[in-house]
Amino acid sequence: MIEINNLSFARGNFLIFKDVSFIVKSGEVMILRGPNGKGKTTLLSNITQLLDPLSGEVKYQGIKIDSYIASQCFLYLGENHFAYDQLSLNQNIDYWLSIHNVKFNKAIRDQSIKFLFGELDLNKKFYQLSFGQKKKLQLLLLMLVNKPIWILDDPFNGLDNDTIVKITTLLSKKAENNGLIIIASHQSIAIPHRTYELI
Amino acid sequence: MIKNFFKLIANEFSLMIKGSIFTFVLFCLLMIASSIFSLALRHVTFDIEIPLAFLWIMIFFISLIKVEKVYASDFSEAKLQQYILSPFALEIIIFVKNIMIYLNLLFLFFIFSPVILVILNIKLSYLISINFLLALSLLSIVFISSMTASITISRNNKLSITSVLTLPLFVPILIFSMAITNVIDFDIHKLYLFFLAYFLLNLAFSPLLTSFALKKLSV
Numbered sequence: 001m002i003e004i005n006n007l008s009f010a011r012g013n014f015l016i017f018k019d020v021s022f023i024v025k026s027g028e029v030m031i032l033r034g035p036n037g038k039g040k041t042t043l044l045s046n047i048t049q050l051l052d053p054l055s056g057e058v059k060y061q062g063i064k065i066d067s068y069i070a071s072q073c074f075l076y077l078g079e080n081h082f083a084y085d086q087l088s089l090n091q092n093i094d095y096w097l098s099i100h101n102v103k104f105n106k107a108i109r110d111q112s113i114k115f116l117f118g119e120l121d122l123n124k125k126f127y128q129l130s131f132g133q134k135k136k137l138q139l140l141l142l143m144l145v146n147k148p149i150w151i152l153d154d155p156f157n158g159l160d161n162d163t164i165v166k167i168t169t170l171l172s173k174k175a176e177n178n179g180l181i182i183i184a185s186h187q188s189i190a191i192p193h194r195t196y197e198l199i
Numbered sequence: 200m201i202k203n204f205f206k207l208i209a210n211e212f213s214l215m216i217k218g219s220i221f222t223f224v225l226f227c228l229l230m231i232a233s234s235i236f237s238l239a240l241r242h243v244t245f246d247i248e249i250p251l252a253f254l255w256i257m258i259f260f261i262s263l264i265k266v267e268k269v270y271a272s273d274f275s276e277a278k279l280q281q282y283i284l285s286p287f288a289l290e291i292i293i294f295v296k297n298i299m300i301y302l303n304l305l306f307l308f309f310i311f312s313p314v315i316l317v318i319l320n321i322k323l324s325y326l327i328s329i330n331f332l333l334a335l336s337l338l339s340i341v342f343i344s345s346m347t348a349s350i351t352i353s354r355n356n357k358l359s360i361t362s363v364l365t366l367p368l369f370v371p372i373l374i375f376s377m378a379i380t381n382v383i384d385f386d387i388h389k390l391y392l393f394f395l396a397y398f399l400l401n402l403a404f405s406p407l408l409t410s411f412a413l414k415k416l417s418v
């Protein structure tokens with residue numbers, strides 16, 4: 001269970017959000033909604049400890065989250081791609097799996113790539129990929145990195161319908177396996193979820 | 200974890216190889232700058248200190264530019280978020296990246312150094328001493344440059360000016376590097392020990408400060 005208690009954040013003198021509180025239990029999907037500029041991405045960064053809040057706290061299983069807990073429990077996928085342009089798709093996958101300390105399993109890796117990308121030349125350089133394919137590389141980590149909490153910022157942006165269905169299936173399976181998911185998105189998601197509106 | 204750490208080193212090495220063209224271009228510029236320097240002062244006789252100081256200042260600038268280029272691309276916001284949430288400490292990732300930058304610069308300097316020494320009219324008998332001294336001092340230069348770069352690439356441009364605060368840390372390196380010209384009066388082993396000690400001091404603080412600056416200023 002993750003508890004967000006009275007979280008507030010300000011950039012300079014500008015208050016982005018104030019006293020945000022909600023609880024997400026294991027096996028639940030929480031969607032953050034709100035107009036642009038209301039601080040959805042900032043709230044996700046506060047939850048993952050990438051940004052320090054002005055006030056309030058975030059607890060996981062009753063313990064205040066610090067950078068160690070965040071690195072062990074959170075898988076965060078932001079809006080922008082993180083891969084290296086000069087590396088191939090294959091090299092990028094290897095690189096980011098080693099960064100996330102994933103035990104290498106070629107069979108699972110190949111299976112996941114095939115599920116998400118279908119037939120694709122893995123030796124293609126990252127900059128040669130389309131926006132949607134770049135997004136898929138990020139989402140591939142959902143299948144290969146085993147962490148209990150997924151924090152996703154607009155995961156469906158730029159994806160085709162087939163991929164959206166595949167990602168929805170992944171989210172659904174994660175929730176069934178007692179995973180905890182927090183998503184900032186404007187799109188509707190075809191799985192049971194709760195919504196928190198940032199106003 | 201250990202296996203993935205070695206894999207991380209291998210991956211960083213591969214990234215470093217791909218970034219070598221930029222370093223090569225920087226060293227070509229160093230050769231051009233050295234040629235202009237020597238041509239401009241062709242009628243003047245001067246001691247070895249002057250071309251050596253010129254060389255060290257150029258190396259300092261090359262390191263600064265290289266480190267900033269690597270940091271600007273490798274620690275963009277999205278990548279940095281993944282590094283921070285990785286089971287590896289950000290300090291470890293910074294250390295590995297710095298060592299790779301160091302190896303990249305050192306390897307190219309070893310290739311270019313005989314030509315540069317000839318252009319700058321420095322005796323080739325100094326080649327091994329200069330290369331060895333640079334190998335030691337470049338470690339500190341790269342680690343200090345990483346602190347400078349982490350502040351310079353911050354999203355808050357107002358804070359970038361504070362990166363000049365790290366510049367005095369380069370001064371001992373420049374001063375002691377000039378001592379190589381007085382090797383007869385000066386025990387060269389003590390000089391090497393100084394650079395080793397200065398590097399260890401930087402090693403203790405630089406990854407911590409760089410990581411702090413990246414976390415607080417760039418996310």
